[in-house]
Amino acid sequence: MRFSVLTLFPEIIRQNIGSSITGRAWENGLFDLETIQIRDFAVNQYGKVDDYCFGGGTGMLMMAEPIYQAWQTAVNGSGDCRRRTICLSPRGHVFNQAKAAELVEYDHLILLCGHYEGIDQRVIDEVVEEELSIGDYVLTGGELAACVVIDAMLRLLPGVLPNEEAHIRESHTNGLLEYPQYTRPAQWRERSVPDVLLSGHQANIEKWQRLQSLYQTLQLRPDLFNRLKLTEDEWQELILLHKTHGNRRNVN
Ligand code: ADE
DSSP states (O other), X not given: OEEEEEESOHHHHHHHHTSHHHHHHHHTTSSEEEEEEGXXXXXXXXXXXXXXXXXXXXXXXXXXXXXXXXXXXXXXXSOSSOEEEEEEEEEEEXXXXXXXXXXXTOSEEEEEEOXXXXXXXXXXXXXXSEEEEXXXXXXXXXXXXXXXXXXXXXXXXXXXSSSTTHHHHSTTTTSSOOOOOOOSOSEETTEEOOHHHHSOOHHXXXXXXXXXXXXXXXXXXXXXXXXXXXXXXXXXXXXXHHHHHTTOTTOO
């Protein structure tokens, strides 16, 4: 998998992706990442890449031509392959786990990071196939959003996570939030690990984990919970859990 990030701030991308688990995967050649400095294609010798907005407004807009040339450089660097150009923007569809799984099927992703007040629409119309947002708030630029998208995808690539199974059970992968997890010591400041997890009874443990996942989702993300289909048994157990533990979340 190859990523080309078109940006005015390549260091943000390189520092983020170059750290921790993604950094190790990068070193091990599990993916290719290039950053293309849009300013290298500035329209004058002073590095100009932005200009005033037609129709007024206070901010500056990124110009079409430097972005187009940066994009051409990314395209020329990859042969005939499944390629997609995405612009990170607060007006895009909101990125989620399903989108990460969809995008990981491409061979080459070109990610365009906007800055200033936005980007000349004509270059968006010319090269961008999809706009993605990472949430309903406005960042100073698309770089952090690009890192979020890349990171979520990299976790799905074989060999990137130390424990391949990890992403199957995690929050959002199956439309559920993750169940609570505990490590040693079994007793910590009056709080103990639920008995079932110490029982060694795998079937009971998995049943407990599933129920807890359902419960976390119900409590924290009712929007996700409403999309689930529960069995009659699961409803009964959930109601019971709510009656017995419903108000004890932060109580010893
Ligand atoms: N650029 C600025 N805000 C953004 C957001 N919320 N998502 C993606 N790109 C952005």
